[in-house]
Amino acid sequence: MAKPTVALVGRPNVGKSTLFNRLVGERVAVVHERPGTTRDRLVTGTEWNGVAFDLIDTGGYIPFADDMLDAEYLPQIRAQAEQAMLEADLIVFLVDGKTGITPLDHEIADILRRERVPILLVVNKVDSAARGESISEFYELGLSEPIPISALHGRHTGDMLDRITELLGRSPESADEDEGIKIAIVGRPNVGKSSLLNRLLGEERVIVSPYPGTTRDAIDTQLTYEDLKITLIDTAGIRRRGRIQPGVEKYSSMRALKAIGRADVSLLLIDGAEGVTAQDAHIAGMILDKLKSVLLLVNKWDIVPDEVRDRQDYGEHVRAALKFLKFVPILFMSALTGAGVQEVMPTALQIQKERLRRIPTARLNEVVLDAQAAHAPPSKAGTRLRIYFASQVRTDPPTFLFHVNDPKLMHFSYARFLENRIRQEYSYVGTPIRLSFRKRS
Numbered sequence: 001m002a003k004p005t006v007a008l009v010g011r012p013n014v015g016k017s018t019l020f021n022r023l024v025g026e027r028v029a030v031v032h033e034r035p036g037t038t039r040d041r042l043v044t045g046t047e048w049n050g051v052a053f054d055l056i057d058t059g060g061y062i063p064f065a066d067d068m069l070d071a072e073y074l075p076q077i078r079a080q081a082e083q084a085m086l087e088a089d090l091i092v093f094l095v096d097g098k099t100g101i102t103p104l105d106h107e108i109a110d111i112l113r114r115e116r117v118p119i120l121l122v123v124n125k126v127d128s129a130a131r132g133e134s135i136s137e138f139y140e141l142g143l144s145e146p147i148p149i150s151a152l153h154g155r156h157t158g159d160m161l162d163r164i165t166e167l168l169g170r171s172p173e174s175a176d177e178d179e180g181i182k183i184a185i186v187g188r189p190n191v192g193k194s195s196l197l198n199r200l201l202g203e204e205r206v207i208v209s210p211y212p213g214t215t216r217d218a219i220d221t222q223l224t225y226e227d228l229k230i231t232l233i234d235t236a237g238i239r240r241r242g243r244i245q246p247g248v249e250k251y252s253s254m255r256a257l258k259a260i261g262r263a264d265v266s267l268l269l270i271d272g273a274e275g276v277t278a279q280d281a282h283i284a285g286m287i288l289d290k291l292k293s294v295l296l297l298v299n300k301w302d303i304v305p306d307e308v309r310d311r312q313d314y315g316e317h318v319r320a321a322l323k324f325l326k327f328v329p330i331l332f333m334s335a336l337t338g339a340g341v342q343e344v345m346p347t348a349l350q351i352q353k354e355r356l357r358r359i360p361t362a363r364l365n366e367v368v369l370d371a372q373a374a375h376a377p378p379s380k381a382g383t384r385l386r387i388y389f390a391s392q393v394r395t396d397p398p399t400f401l402f403h404v405n406d407p408k409l410m411h412f413s414y415a416r417f418l419e420n421r422i423r424q425e426y427s428y429v430g431t432p433i434r435l436s437f438r439k440r441s
Contacts, residue, residue, distance in 0.1 A: 003045065004168045005054045007084040009112070010094035011104045012060025015124040019094065019151035020044075020057035023161070051165040056084045061108055085111075086258055090118050090167055092160075097126040097148060101137055109141040116220075118167045121146045122160055127153060180222070180229030181352050184263035186256060186287070188279050189237025191269040192299040195335035197221065197234045200345065225345055233259045238283050260286060264355065264396070265293045265348050265430070272298040272314075272332070273305075276321035284322055291397040293351045293431040294328050297344065302334040327423060328430050351430035356395045359426055364390050364400070371421040378411045385409035388440050398433040407437040 008016045024044045042057040058081040085091060093112055095105050112119050123135045126148035138146040147163060149156045185193045201221060221232045235256035260266055266287045270280050287294045296318065301309075308314060315330050322328075329347060333340030359367075368390045377385035386405040393401045400422070404410065415435050422433065 003052050003054050004089040005056060005087055006090045006092060006164060006168075007056040007058060007088035008092050008094060009058055009061055009081060009085060009108070011062065011096075011102065011108060014060070014094045014096045015151045016060070016094050017042075017057055019092075019122075019124065019149075019157070020055060022151050022154060022157055023055055048161040049165050051168060053089075053164075053168060056088065058084045062104065085115065088117055090120065090164060091115060092120045092122050092164070093143060094122050094124050095138060095141075095146075097123040097135060101141065105141065109143060113142060119143050120160070120163060120167065123148045124151050126150055127155065180231055181265070181349070182231045182233060182263045183348055184233040184235060184259045184266045185269065186235050186260060186266050186283060187237065187269035188271070188277065188283070191237070191271045192335040193237070193269055194234055196267070196269065196297070196299065196333075196341070196344070197232055199335050199338055199341050200232060225349075228349065230345075233263055235259045238279070238286075257286060260292060261290050263292060265295060265351050267295050267297055267344065267348065269297050269299045270318070272300045273303050276318055281322055284325055288324065288432050291432050291434060293355050293397075294325065295344070295348050295351055295430055296322070296325065296328050296330045298330060298332045299335055301332045302337050302339060327428065327432075347430075354428050355397065355431045357398065357426060357428065358395055359392050359422075361391045363425075364392060364422075367421055367425050368402075368418065371418055374421075375414075375417055378409060378414050380409055383409065385414070393436075397431065398428055400433065400435050402435065402437045403440045404437050405440065407439055410437050 008020055010016055020042065024046045043054055045052060046055050047053070061081040091112060093108065095101070121138060121141060121143040123138055123146045126135060127150045135146050135148050147156065147160050149160050151157065185197055187193055201223065221234070223230050223232065238256050268280070268284055268287065270276055284294065298314065298318065304314075311332055314332070318330055319326065329351070331340060331343050331347060333344065335341065368387060372387060377387060379385065383406065387402055388405070389403045391401055393399050402410075402418075415437075419433060419435060422428075
């Protein structure tokens with residue numbers, strides 16, 4: 001198993017790099033009084049009380065633009081810090097005990113409170129017992145009990161490490177990720193994601209607003225449907241990259257992408273009144289890049305103009321715009337009125353069932369032989385591709401391994417042909433499948 005990861009996060013010049021060097025036992029990070037010295041993530045392994053973990057030092061995190069750092073570097077610093085927070089199993093939020101709480105500390109705390117991992121609030125530059133008595137003000141950040149330390153002198157860093165290893169040992173993330181089915185609701189802003197969640201739950205569980213961007217977090221809601229444990233994940237709307245504002249909105253979009261990675265099935269909502277957009281296609285591509293299953297939902301069907309309100313014609317329009325989702329079912333619904341919503345959950349569960357389907361090896365090789373008989377494998381420079389044997393090596397996602405004489409002879413069009421022949425026998429509806437080709441030893 002991979003080692004757990006601990007990220008050091010905080011505004012500029014609170015001593016993150018000093019603490020990083022103290023914990024790893026050597027001067028790895030450059031330390032300077034000028035804010036913004038650290039611009040990239042530094043990752044080093046360390047150990048305490050027999051618990052090994054990776055420690056990440058990040059640049060000073062500023063959710064919004066600020067004149068104190070070079071404007072050309074600020075987006076990269078922020079992106080590196082945000083990525084570290086997404087990857088971390090535990091976040092150490094470092095604040096400055098000398099200067100006290102700042103508005104920037106509050107902004108960072110607001111972002112961290114949305115995290116699903118433990119947050120450890122550490123007050124640095126507490127060099128004496130007298131100064132340690134003044135840290136009570138940091139309780140107003142609404143995080144964990146503040147731990148006073150001095151990274152420069154090593155004061156109380158052992159207590160902090162004890163707390164870190166204690167929290168890592170509890171593995172809270174693994175406790176949340178149970179064996180239930182996880183379904184993410186994704187799409188552009190204001191397509192009705194939260195309305196759909198409330199309709200599926202039968203209650204006003206999340207805030208719904210006609211204004212784009214109301215949801216900022218990936219909100220998990222557990223329910224039981226036909227004796228199955230299900231986690232519904234409502235996500236923030238994903239805008240086009242150029243329109244994402246720095247700070248909370250950008251971080252919310254990153255959380256939405258991470259939610260897609262956690263989910264088994266994504267419900268991709270499309271605004272029926274607006275039609276398929278380039279951003280809808282972009283989000284669909286991100287889902288497939290993570291090899292996740294998907295169900296297309298055309299929402300707001302109740303307000304689609306009568307002249308285009310033919311499901312077959314509209315479905316063909318969606319297929320033409322999203323050619324790479326031919327295997328994905330389309331449902332027409334209205335989260336506002338509830339029409340068609342009753343089909344969403346059964347279809348999503350059927351897609352998950354297909355995702356876990358396993359084809360017997362003997363039957364798979366029969367399908368492959370029939371495919372080769374119908375369409376001979378490609379050849380190059382007088383050498384023809386030969387497929388000796390095929391097997392399904394995993395589910396979730398369905399992955400098939402083909403043993404061949406030379407993988408370089410496999411043309412992408414023939415690989416697509418093989419995939420289509422497999423889908424003719426076993427549809428794998430809504431689910432991407434992966435083909436891998438290996439040279440027989």
